[in-house]
Amino acid sequence: MKTITANRLTDGRVIYRTATGDWTTELAEAARLDEDQADAVLEIASDESHIAVGAYLIELEDDRPGGQKWRREGIRLAGPTTGSTHAQATA
Amino acid sequence: MYQYDSYDHAMVADRIAEFRDQVARRLDGRLTEDQFKPLRLMNGVYLQLHAYMLRVAIPYGTLNSTQMRTLAGIARDYDKGYGHFTTRQNLQYNWPALVDIPDILDRLAAVEMHAIQTSGNCIRNVTADPFAGAAADELEDGRPWAEIIRQWSSFHPEFTFLPRKFKIAVNGAKADRAGIRVHDIGLQIVRNDAGETGFEVWVGGGQGRTPRLGHLIKPFLAPEDLLSYLTACLRVYNQHGRRDNLYKARIKILVEALGPDEYGRQVEDEWAVIREGELKLPAAEIARIRRFFDQPKQAEPTPVPVTENRAFARWLDRNRRDHAVEGLSSLVISLKPIGGTPGDITDAQMEAVADLAERFGFDEIRATPDQNLILPHVRNGDLEAVWNGLVEAGLATANAGLATDIVACPGLDYCNLANARSIPIAQAISTLLEAEGLSEKAGDVTIKIDGCINACGHHHVAHIGVLGVDKRGEEFYQITLGGAFGSDAAIGSIIGKGLAGEDVPAAIARLLHTYLDIRAENERFIDTLRRVGSDAFKEAIYADA
C-alpha cells in the first residue's frame, strides 16, 4: 500500500493526500493507493504545488509508514523524538 | 559592536520587501517551487521534514541583549517557544510558517539582524573566536576583520554565485577557537619580527564528505592587503572551481588538485595585478571599523571569588575563562543540560540571558561553535549574581568542555538530508556519562555527532566523533577517534564497523573508562589517544557488540 505525502506550502507542515484529492494532516484520512495507480495519482498531486510542496510516495504497512523509510516517515508523522525543549525547560 | 549604516539598513529593507513580494507570488501561484526555492534559500529559509526552517545570521557570533530579546520574541510568537544555536554561530528556528517569515525578517531587521547569506553559494557568515575582544591570550580582536569581510562580501556581484558556498574564519588569539584549518579560508592574526600584525592565510580546509585541513599559503599578509588578497583567492577558485560536480566544487578539492603551492602561486599572480588598486584598505577605514569593537572595559581588580558553595565552585571551575582585563571574566553558558537537546534554548531562557548580559555583562553575548553562549565580559564581583540568575533559568550546567558538552546536528529529527538521528544519541550519551560520573572524571573531551556526512555537527574534528548512517532502514553509527578542532586540528579516523544507536552510549562510556585506566597523570584524553593510538580503545568500544 502507498500514499502521497508533501509539505504544506503555507507553513511546511506534513500533509497527506486524500482519495478525494484534498490534503490533510491526518494519515488516517490519506488515500490508500495500490502499486499500479500510485504513479498516476502522484503525477496529479505534483501539479498541486500551490498547496503541497514536493509530493512523493511513501509505503504504508498496517496503516503506518513502512518500507526502508519507515523511521523518517514515522518522525515526519509524529514529530521529533527528542522531547520538547520548551516542555523540558518549563517543567 | 558594529552598527549598521544607512546603506546596510536600506539593503536589508529592500531585500525583505523583495522577499515579501516573492512569498506572495509563491502563495498565489505566480512562482513555482522550482522558481521560489533558490529565492527562499538566499533568505535563509529551508524546508525541513516537518516545517520550514529559518537560519538567522549572528555575524561573528556577537549579540546584544535587545537582539537576544528579539530572538526570544520570535521564538514565542512564531515558533514553538525555542530556538536552536548551531555550530556556525547561527540561530535556527525549526517551526516558522512561510507566511510569517517576512514579518519575522522585519522584526530581525529592526534590531539589525537578518538571514541573508546564511545559505546559497556565496560567502557565508564569517566565523570568529567567540571570546574575541575578551580572551587573555588574544593578540588582536578578529571581529573588525570579520566585519570588513562581511561588508565587502555582502551582495558582492562577483562572489554571489560561486561554485559552492564559501566559509571564512578569523582568529585573533593564540589558541584557535574559530577553526581556521577547517574553513575554506582561515585567517590567523600573527605578529611578525618587526612587531607588525598581519594574517597567516590558510586555504582549503573543510568538513563534509571529504574532510580536509587547510594549508598555509601565505605566512604574513599585511592588513591593508586583506581584501585584494581574498579577491585573488576567490578569483582563482572561481575560474577553476568544478561546477559540474557538487561534491568536488569546494575550494579544498581545487587546492588539493593543484597542490597548495601552485594554488598559492596563481593567487600571487592574480594578486600582483590588483594589489595596488581600489581594494587596498585605507588605515582610516580600518580604524573606523575597529572603533565599533574597541570599547575598553573598566573593572576593579577584584579577584575571582573563593566559595564554599560546591555547585558554584564547580561551575566557576568549568565555565569561567580568564579575561584580558584584570577583574573581569568570560563565562560559558552551557546549552547542554544533561539529557537535553544540544544548542536548544527557550524564549524565557533567551530573555534571562539578555537580562544578565544587560545587568552584568556590558550588554554583550556570544554564540560559540560548540553550540553554547558566552558572556564575554563579567566583573568578578558579579559572578555569583550571574550564576544565581543562570541557576534560576536552568542554564547553569557546569560542563563546558566536558564529555557531556556534546555537539549534535539536528539529524533525522528535523533535517531533510539526514540518514540517522543525532540528538537522541547525544541525549542518551549525556545521561549515561553523567550517571556514571564520567563527564567530570574524564575532563576535557569533545564528542560531536552528525546525522549524515555533511558534518554540520563537526564529527570529523571531535576527539570522539559519531556519524549516523542508514543501512536498509536501520540507524547505525560509526565512531571516529582523534579529531581535533583548533590549533591542533586533526581529522578523526573511523575505527571500525558501525554500532546500533542503543549501543553507542555504553561504548563511549567503556572508551572513557579505558582512558581513565591507562592515562598518565594529568594527561588529557586526546593526548592519551595520541600516545597509545586508537587500537587501544577498539576493544572497549566493541566489547559488547
Ligand code: HEM
Ligand atoms: C537542518 C538543516 C540543515 C541542512 C539542510 C544543512 C545542509 C548542509 C549541507 C548540504 C552541507 C554540506 C555542504 C558541502 O559539503 O558543500 C552542510 C555543511 C555544514 N553545515 Fe549544515 N545543514 C543544516 C543544519 C546545520 C546546522 C544545525 C548546523 C550547525 C549545528 C550546520 C552547520 C554546518 C557546517 C559547519 C557545515 C560545514 C561543513 C564543511 O566545512 O563542509 N548545518 N550543511
Ligand code: SF4
Ligand atoms: S549533518 Fe546531515 S543530518 Fe546533520 S544537519 Fe547536516 S545535513 Fe542534516
